[in-house]
Amino acid sequence: MEAIALPTHIELVHRASKLAPVLTEYADWNEENRRVHDTVIEALTEAGLFRLRVPVANGGYESDAATMVAVATELARADASAAWTVSVGWITSWMASLFPPEVRDEVLASADLRTCGTLSPSATATPTDGGYVMNGKWGFVSGAPHSQWQVLVAMAPGPGGDPWPVMALAPLSDLVVIDDWHTSGLRGSGSVTTVADNVFVPAARVMPLVSALSEGYDSGRTGIYGAPLVAAAAASVSGLAVGMARAATDQFRQRMSQRGITYTSYTSQAAAPVTHLKLAEAVLLADEAEFHAQRLAGQLDAKDAAADAWTIEDRARARADMGRACRLAQESVDLLRRASGGSSIYTSVPIQRIARDIEAMNMHALMQPETNLELYGRVLSGLAPDTLYL
Structure with missing residues (x-):
């Protein structure tokens, strides 16, 4: 099979720059409605800008950090809320990419992939047969109104019995979204609260947060x-x-x-x-x-x-x-x-x-x-x- 050429740094920055008119046009709407307009999300998705940190095997670009900085700069120059939403998507899709291949195939395969999440362990993960039951809520979940999956961070029993943070992946459809984003800044980012009420997450979609916090060059992550x-x-x-x-x-x-x-x-x-x-x-x-x-x-x-x-x-x-x-x-x-x-x-x-x-x-x-x-x-x-x- 012939390899598909990935977009270069210059191409991705150019795509971001070309979106400035549509981002600027809807910036006030985003502020007033406290989320990014669907037209903007569609334009960002079509340009492939949510896929910078997704593995090539899952249709992403595996772009380097220099490209992220340059693309984020161009997007924020037009509208910070839209740019913020994209950047959070980069972080959470990168986190999702650390899971086993079968999980990545489930979560990251969609062409219109968008992920969200936070790093705060503000919920509990209780072990059960085949996985964990999540209960709690997460604030500041930027981009949740347009995402399909959320990275959840919760406290679970560690190997020695003491609690430690784990990260998990759950469909947004399993969570309750609370429209509480009434703020003075980044109003258009839709950084709402999400709630898990006895949400089951299979064990394959749960891993220790320390695995992500630590470098993985010596453990198969490349x-x-x-x-x-x-x-x-x-x-x-x-x-x-x-x-x-x-x-x-x-x-x-x-x-x-x-x-x-x-x-x-x-x-x-x-x-x-x-x-x-x-x-x-x-x-x-x-x-x-x-x-x-x-x-x-x-x-x-x-x-x-x-x-x-x-x-x-x-x-x-x-x-x-x-x-x-x-x-x-x-x-x-x-x-x-x-x-x-x-x-x-x-x-x-x-x-x-x-x-x-x-x-x-x-x-x-x-x-x-x-x-x-x-x-x-x-x-x-x-x-x-x-x-x-x-």
Whole structure:
């Protein structure tokens, strides 16, 4: 059988860029309705952008981290909520790819595959004949309104009897979806709550979370699936921050020559020296955010290619790079938001939405800049990390 050529980095970034008009068109609708419009989901699916981290054997692309960062940047430049939904799909489809082939064939085979999930073990998994019974709920399940499968993380009895986290795969049709996503930022991401009420999951679709958190180069996991989960997830989302910073710059530059600075002699904001200073500073902050996102992606891709082991310091730096990209991007956006004038508070001006979206991203527990900075500094100081999520 002749091998099918996979889309290149350049091709996938081009596909993402071409979707900007439709993402921009529905960005306000997404905000108002608190989920991504079906038209946008269909366009993203048709472009194959949900399949970047799906195995080639299951119709995916097994794209590298550099491609994820670049594609996420382009998507977030148009609409952060849609981009966020895609990035979460990359993380959860990557997690699903760690299961045995027969499970992957069941979960990942659909051409319109979309997955969702979170990393928080906010439910219980009780052993029963042939599998586990899940009970509990998961918040912040981005993309659930359009997904077919969810990665569930729950606490189950470990080998020694003490509870430990497991991850499982369940159809969304087995869960109850609660429409409770009423937020200030990333409103269009549809990050609702899902509930399991005595949901049976076969044993083949359950595995210890530590298997994903640990690297797997020496246990049969190869290529992009050999990396530790948190590093892979960090690379999946870091490009979003860069894209939001670029979006703020785009919006600011479009408006600055069309408006003056009230109560001054400047009829064009573009002519004012203070504008030059703020714009240059904001662009350089975005450049710095991009450096950290690309460094993280480069580290991930190099280790995946060489099956090189991850040290604790490597893992901590991956989280630090993600957190730094988020922080620098927010600083860039905030600088331009404050320079955008009173008219920018109208909901018709996109920079106010971008500012709320990047703030929401910085508040995510895994991406919170100070938490990641503390973790990296702790490891650099010779102390053991105080988290499993590394």
